[in-house]
Amino acid sequence: MxxxxxxxxxxxxxxxxxxxxxxxxxxxxxxxxxxxxxxxxxxxxxxxxxxxxxIAPWVKAWSEACTGVRCEGMRPFFMNSVSMVIPAVLLSTLIGAFNGYVLTLWRFRGADALFTMLMVGCFIPFQAILLPMARLEGLLGISNSTAGLVLVHVIYGIAFTTMFFRNFYVSVPSELVKAARIDGAGFFTIFTRVLLPVSLPILMVCLIWQFTQIWNDFLFGIVFAGADSMPITVALNNLVNTSEGTKEYNVDMAAAIIAALPTLVIYLLAGRYFVRGLTAGAVKG
Known part of the structure; x- marks a missing residue:
């Protein structure tokens, strides 16, 4: 039965x-x-x-808790993460959109090989680029700084954002671009006036993806950040591992929620757009 x-x-x-x-x-x-x-x-x-x-544990976690030798709470490190994540997310998303546009609608010799290399870049482990990136930041003079962290996350994120946008633009009707060309639109005009306005679904995917990856990153933060540019994930680790005095688990929990709160808010407010963007072509092609 x-x-x-x-x-x-x-x-x-x-x-x-x-x-x-x-x-x-x-x-x-x-x-x-x-x-x-x-x-x-x-x-x-x-x-x-x-x-x-x-709310005493929250107050202490935000402004008084010791993260190693500093007892300033999570506030300065939270702001470090904010000042890092906003430019890194915007730059990597914009560059990925531009790359996807070029690889899809302005094809050139070697475009497929370049896209393949970018796909390989998505699977390169973080550890493999630590030494080359440290050397590059030393040459540029941005070691142990927020600018150095932004550069690392932008470079590592370009492969993912390019893949997302390229696979989305494959599903965009080519008639839109052809009509714009007939009307006299040039390279940048087509990108800014035709494709970007219809890219909201995949734009949300990239913004959420990059924000989550960059905000929650620990490895790049602990390797490339200095004492004054440390992101909140590294500060949280230092707070939890600080063993002076009585272990205050309530403060640790409050600090962990503070560190996770931005990504939780992003998913609650924009999670549905993430799903829509994926189903709109972000994983096609």
Missing amino acids: HAKPGFNRACVYAALILFALYFILPMYVMFSTSFKSIEELRTGNLLTLPSQWT
Whole structure:
């Protein structure tokens, strides 16, 4: 006998709810712990809500917690990440859009070989470029700076953004470009007036992808950042590993949520555009 559709649907929903709880539980523990006092943590249960809510751990995590020898909280490092991620995301996305446009609609000899090399670049591990990039930054005089971090993330992200835009532009009707050429539009006019206005879906994909990758990066931050340009992921690691005095897990949890908050907000506000962009052609071609 075949199972009834209603029973199958109930099993699917039960499995989905179970998986959702599995992924939400750590976030719940972090959130509830961050609002508990250190005394309640010692005597209470991780799974219980705070008996007396307090924002003191958040205040300390933001402005007073020690990250190594500095006790300025996460605030300066949060701003370091902001000043790094905005130009890196915008530059890598713009360059990827331009590359995708050229590789798709203004083909030249060797275009396929160049695109293949860019695809290979997507799979090069971070560790493989550390020494060459350190050498390049030394020659440019931007070692241990925010500008150096921006350069690293732009260079590493170009392969991904080019792939996204190139595969999206393949699905754009060629008649749009032909009509623009007939009307006298040139190279840059077609790019700015014809293609960019229809690129919102894939633009959102690249912005979300790059923002998430750059904000959450730890390896490049710990290798290429200096003491004054350290991103928030490195500061969070230093905070968690600082062993002076009593271990304050509530402060650690608050700091972890502060570090993760921008990416959570981005996905909550623009996650649907990410899915739409992918289905609109970002993985075709």
